[in-house]
Amino acid sequence: MSDKEQREQDTAEHDEQGKNPVKEMFILAALYLPLGFFLWFFMASGLMFPASRLVEWLLTGFWPDIFEKVVQLGFRFEVQTSVILPQQVDGRTAALNLDINPMIYAWGLALLFGLAMATPTRGMRRVVQLLIGFAVVTLVTTWGVFWEVWRDMAFLMGPQAAAAVQSTSLSATTIALGYQLGYLMFPGVIPIAAWILMNRPFIEQLVESRRG
Numbered sequence: 213m214s215d216k217e218q219r220e221q222d223t224a225e226h227d228e229q230g231k232n233p234v235k236e237m238f239i240l241a242a243l244y245l246p247l248g249f250f251l252w253f254f255m256a257s258g259l260m261f262p263a264s265r266l267v268e269w270l271l272t273g274f275w276p277d278i279f280e281k282v283v284q285l286g287f288r289f290e291v292q293t294s295v296i297l298p299q300q301v302d303g304r305t306a307a308l309n310l311d312i313n314p315m316i317y318a319w320g321l322a323l324l325f326g327l328a329m330a331t332p333t334r335g336m337r338r339v340v341q342l343l344i345g346f347a348v349v350t351l352v353t354t355w356g357v358f359w360e361v362w363r364d365m366a367f368l369m370g371p372q373a374a375a376a377v378q379s380t381s382l383s384a385t386t387i388a389l390g391y392q393l394g395y396l397m398f399p400g401v402i403p404i405a406a407w408i409l410m411n412r413p414f415i416e417q418l419v420e421s422r423r424g
Contacts, residue, residue, distance in 0.1 A: 237418075241330035248325035252318070256287035259321065259346070260314050263353040264289055270358055278376050280307075288313055291361050295369075295376050308373055310364050317356030317394060320403030321349040327407045331414060341410050348406045356394035363391040 252259065261284060268282035271291065283290040291310040299306075324345035328338055365373040366387050377387070408415060 237330050237332075241326040244326040244329040245322060248322035248329075249319075251325065252322040253315075256315060257284070259318065260284065260287045260289075260353070262350045263314055263318070263357060266350070266354040267291075267357050267361075270354070271361065275380060278380075287315055289357060293365075293373075293376070295365075295373050298370070298372060308369060310361055310369070312357050312360055314353050314357050317353040317399050318349050320352060320399050321346060323400070324349065324403045324407055327404075331407075331411055333411075333414070341407075344410060345403060345406055349403060352394070352398045352402050355390070355398060359387060359390035359394045362387045 264282050264284040267289065268279075271279035272281060278293055278295065280292045280294055283292065289312040291312060293308045293310070295308040297306050297308055325342065328341045328345065331338070331341075333341075362377065362382060366377040366382075366384055367374075
């Protein structure tokens with residue numbers, strides 16, 4: 213049986229029983245959320261690894277004079293820079309390192325897990341959707357970490373870090389906008405939009421059934 217036929221059959225069964233398939237699906241998604249967050253946190257180190265490599269490639273590839281490497285410590289990132297701090301550490305000159313928590317940008321993965329598990333579809337298609345969702349959330353996480361690094365450098369880490377930012381073509385407005393989008397909007401909106409795009413025929417079928 214094709215996915216379309218299965219969706220139509222599921223919708224018809226719900227209609228016959230007088231139930232609201234949309235409400236039931238979102239209730240089921242909410243029930244899957246705790247499991248999604250458990251897996252998200254339990255597997256955090258591995259899930260954050262692709263984002264750490266992408267962030268390092270962007271920072272050290274385009275600004276090698278400022279950034280040296282990104283070290284992953286558990287699920288956290290340590291961004292090592294060549295910006296020399298004015299104060300000495302243990303009597304030696306030290307460079308600025310930034311501690312970043314990428315998980316604050318990746319919680320949409322648990323949300324996608326709940327939605328994917330609640331969507332009536334074949335097992336292999338569900339796996340494919342989860343993999344696509346992971347790739348999407350990885351990009352969202354990379355965006356968030358990337359602009360948080362620049363936010364910290366430009367506004368929080370002192371005049372030496374701010375001077376390094378000023379040597380680039382990035383303006384304070386661009387950094388602030390990129391950070392706000394990555395922190396406030398993208399983590400929640402983009403995963404849901406990805407799920408809608410991946411399940412558009414199913415959602416349209418639900419809408420049509422409710423109208424009928």
